[in-house]
Amino acid sequence: MTTFSRTLGNAKKRFSVFLKRFFKKKRTRIGIYGPPNAGKTTLANRIARDWTGDAVGPVSEIPHETRRARRREDIVISGANGHTVTIDIVDTPGVTTKIDYHEFLEFGMEKDEAIIRAREATEGVAEAMHWLREDIDGVIYMLDSTLDPFMQVNIMMIGIIESRKLPVIIVANKIDLPDAAPARIRSAFPQHPVVAISGLEGRNTEELYEKMIQNFA
Structure with missing residues (x-):
């Protein structure tokens, strides 16, 4: 291989890397994280329906209903000032420090089914953490405002x-x-923007969309 060929090959590789980085920035992958039953899927569905008309996944009162990350791509959110952000929403399983099959028994499951559900939920948490380490560009961290925010899992996740x-x-x-x-x-997390909403009713979601444009664009 000639010196010219090697130089041309290296230039092509650098240009390819540039293109990948450039186009990646055009679309931001946002992970919705938080404890089980904080309302992550409800919010993911709200965002998807508001801007695309589609839903992301089913909602249930049973903890860890979302056991695999679910993604909805190419959601374009527009702000009041005309600015936009194009995102992929990733609805992740509820993150917790411990999953016990006994909690599923309380919802009428048989023991064998509960054990399977607990194992799937554990695998889902591992998958969610992998996404956070490798493939997420920004995070919406969901908290149930009726509960104490100073739980170990919240402190751990915000730290990560x-x-x-x-x-x-x-x-x-x-x-x-x-x-x-x-x-x-x-008061628990004064270093980060906090938006109070009702994902179920859609209250204050306009404020959330404006914050997403400001922070994720």
């Missing part, structure tokens, strides 16, 4: 997200419930 230097928006969900206290979440 910060260590990766990923942009993050914390969503205080379920403000439609009477015992919601989004102010607790704001």
